[in-house]
Amino acid sequence: MQAASGQGRHPHGETPDAQQEFRKLRGLPPGRERERLRGDLVGAWLPMAHRIASRFRDRGENMDDLRQVAAMGLVKAVDRYDPERGKAFETYAVPTVTGELKRHFRDHTWDVHVPRRVQDLRNRVRVARRELAQAEGGPQAPTCADIAAATGLSEQDVLLGMEALGSYSALSLDAQPAGTEGGMTLSERLGTWDSALDIAVDREAVKPGLRKLAERERLILYLRFFRDLPQRSIAERLGISQMHVSRLLRQSCERLRADALQEAA
Template identity: 65%
Template sequence: MPIHASAKHHPHNDAPETAAAFRELAALPPGHRRDTLSGEIVEAWLPMAHRIAGRFRNRGESLDDLRQVAALGLVKAVARYDPERGKAFESYAVPTITGEIKRHFRDHMWTLHVPRRVQDLRNRVRFARQDLAQSVSGRRPTVADIAAHADMSEEDVRVGMEALESFTALSLDAELPGSEDGYSLGDALGSADPALDLVVDREAVKHRLAALPERERSILYMRFFGDMTQSRIAEQLGISQMHVSRLISRCCGRVREQVMKDAIR
C-alpha cells in the first residue's frame, strides 16, 4: 500500500496520510512484511521528526545529532501507536519525539547530574528571558520581571538563573578570564592542611602529657615543640645527654601505652 501526501487538513504539510498503513501494520504478524511497512511509515514521517528537532537547535548539540534522536523517537512512536484508539498518529508522535529529545538533553548534555526540577526551572527562565528581551527595552529583565512573566517565585528564578550557567563544567586547568600569567581555576583552590592529621593525635596525648612530672614535660616541650637537640637540653638542665635520651624514651613509651589503653576502653 503506497504512502502518499495527505489530502486531509493537517496543521503541517509534513503530515502524510498513513492511517490505512497503520491499520495494515496492526494486523500483520512479526516478520519481513511488518518490518518493511514500519520502515516505510517511519520514512514518510521523517520530515516531521526533523522539523521538531529543528526547534532545539543552538542549544549545544548539532542538528544532525538532534535529528537522529528525533528519528529514534519516531521509531518508538510507530512501534507503540495503536490506531484502534482513534487518536491521530501526529498527536501521539509529536510528544513522543519531543520527549525523546528532551531526555537526550537531560541525560547526555549536562556535564554534571542536575535534578529534573532544576532543569525545568532553567528552561522556564530561559524562555521568559527571550520573551522579555522583546518587551523590556534598554535593560536586562530583573528577577522580579522574570518571576511575574513566568508565574514563578523569585527564589525559583534565581535557581534557574544559576542553572543557566551550569550546562557544562569548566576545566580546572582553564585560564581564568583577565589573568595574564596563566592563572587557572585550579590555582585558586586550596589544598589539604597536613597539620590537620595531627589534631587527633595531639588531643589524644594532651591530658596524658599534662599528668607527667614537670621536668619531663619540660624536656618533651623543648625537644618536640622547641626543636632543641638533646645536647642543648642536657646543657640547660645540667644533666648528661644520655640521661635526657633515656627520659625522652621513657616518657614517650609511657604516654603511648596510656593512650593505647584509652583507645581500647
C-alpha cells in the same frame, strides 16, 4: 507502496499521509512483512523527526546525536500510534519526538545532577528571562521579581531556577576563569588540605603540660619533634647518652599524655 512512491503527500509537502498504511500495520502479525512496513513508515516520516531535532541544534549537542534521538522518538510514535482514534499521525508524533529530545537533554546532558523539578524551573526561568529582555520597553536585566511575575513562580523558586542555570555545563579544571588571560587555571586556585589541622587540637591540648616540664625536657622535645633530629644528635648536643635522651623523651610524653587526659576529664 504509497509512502515509498512519494504519492499521497501530506499537505505540508514533507511527510506522507499514511493512515492506510498504519491501519495495515496494526492488523499485521509479527513477522517480516510487518517489519518491512514499519521500516517504510519510519523512513517516510524521518524528515519530520530531523526537522524537529534541528530546533534543538543550539543547545550544544552534536546534530547527528540529536537526529538519532529524534529517530528513536519517531519509532516509538510509529509503534504506539492508533489510527482508529481519529488523530492524525503528525499530531501524535510531533509531541512524542519532542518529548524524547527533551528527555535526552534532561537525563544525559547535565554536567551536574539536578532534580527534575529544578530542571523544569531552570527552563521556565531561562525562557522568561530571555523574553523579558527582548520585549520592547522591558528590563534589560530582569530582576527576580520580574521573572516571578511573568512566570507565576515564587521568588524562591525563581532563585532556585537561576542557580540551576550554572549546572547545565561545567568548566574543566584546566580552564581559566572568565575575564582572565594568562593567569592560573581553576585547578591551581583550588586549596589543598593542611595536614597541620590534623594535629592542631593535640598541640593545644599539650601546651599546659609543656609549661610544667623542665627546660631541658622541653628542648629535647623541640629538637626531636620540631627539628626532627635523631636521638643520637640530641645526645651529642646536650652532652648526655642516647639512652638518657630516650628515657627523658618517654617520661616527658607520658607526663604530657597524663596531663592532657586530666584536662579533658
